[in-house]
Amino acid sequence: MPNRSDTKVITPALLRDWALPVPSGGKDARGTVLVVGGSRFTPGAVLLAGVAALRAGAGVLQLATAESTAAALSIQVPEALVVGLPETSAGAVAGRSGDRLSDLVAEADVVAVGPGLNDIDETLRLLHVVCDAAPSDTALVLDAYALGALSHEPGLLVGAGRPVVLTPNLTEARHLLGRDVGEDLDAEAAELADRYDAVVSLFGHVADPDGGSWREESGDAGLGTSGSGDVRCGLLAGLLSRGARPAQAACWAAFAHAVSGQRLVPQYGRIGFLARELLAEIPHTIATV
Known part of the structure; x- marks a missing residue:
């Protein structure tokens, strides 16, 4: 286990000293994000994650989701290539190997798995499809049901x-830890980073497997709203796509997510804004650090 350094508070000054890459050239220079998620009943999670990735700077967006919702999603997100995936009878995305999904994974710079998925067994199969098809330098962001699936096979990513980057909430962290989550979230994030060999962002507490530890302290209650985690997942994927390193992307995403929420408080109050309203605030928040 690495020696843990003192936890650093994520501030604008810290982020200015850890500036994001600014790609030049066309959209390909800003990378391709593939979001794998959704179900017959939760296509909105994929929409939120995908648009957040674009708002954070991704150049190309691709969405792989339940085939029954793909056409509607392609109209709602005209900037994206949308591919329908096979479904189970209950409307969950089926974790089947297939040339189209494998090809998309192989060509993506970042693959975000989890938003809107709703079947643990099928999600674990999807994770295997993604890991088998993705080149070793392709970044993965695991969220929601993908984290629950990972807890069933904790060695899947270790040593690869x-x-x-893992983005658990407290319930997902409990599954990943196999126990209740303690009050010291810095320590819990660090334990998860060590156990899963990944950068972890847990309620603004960021840890990497090499011993780094950071904490975002400006998040407020309004972020605890339906779809907010999907926005954070996509935001992180977009930052990775434009060239940020995993811990850097996690810290910037934690800050941009929290401060975008703060910017909505004067209009909607502390707990009145919607996750989709965070999306338009992301570029300004990042640009004004």
Whole structure:
């Protein structure tokens, strides 16, 4: 286990000294994000994550989701290539190997798995499809049901040398830890980073497997709203796509997510804004650090 350094508070000054890459050239220079998620009943999670990735700077967006919702999603997100995936009878995305999904994974710079998925067994199969198809330098962001699936096979990503970021909430962290989550979230994030060989962002507490530890302190109650985690997942994927390293992307995403919420408080109050309203605030928040 690495020696843990003192936890650093994520501030604008810290982020200015850890400036994001600013790609030049066309959209390909800003990378391709593939979001794998959704179900017959939760296509909105994929929409939120995908648009957040674009708002954070991704150049190309691709969405792989339940085939029954793909056409509607392609109209709602005209900037994206949307591919329908096979479904189970209950409307969950089926974790089947297939040339189209494997090809998309192989060509993506970042693959975000989890938003809107709703079947643990099928999600674990999807994770295997993604890991088998993705080149070793392809970054993965695992969220929601993908984290629950990972808890069933905790060694899946260990030692692979792949850039990975996990974004658990407290319930998902409990599954990943196999116990209740303690009050010291810095320590809990660090334990998860060590156990899963990945950068972990847990309620603004960021840890990497090499011993780094950071904390975002400006998040407020309004972020605890439906779809907020999907926005954070996509935001992180977009930052990775434009060239940020995993811990850097996690810290910037934690800050941009929290401060975008703060910017909505004067209009909607502390707990009145919607997750989709965070999306338009992301570029300004990042640009004004």
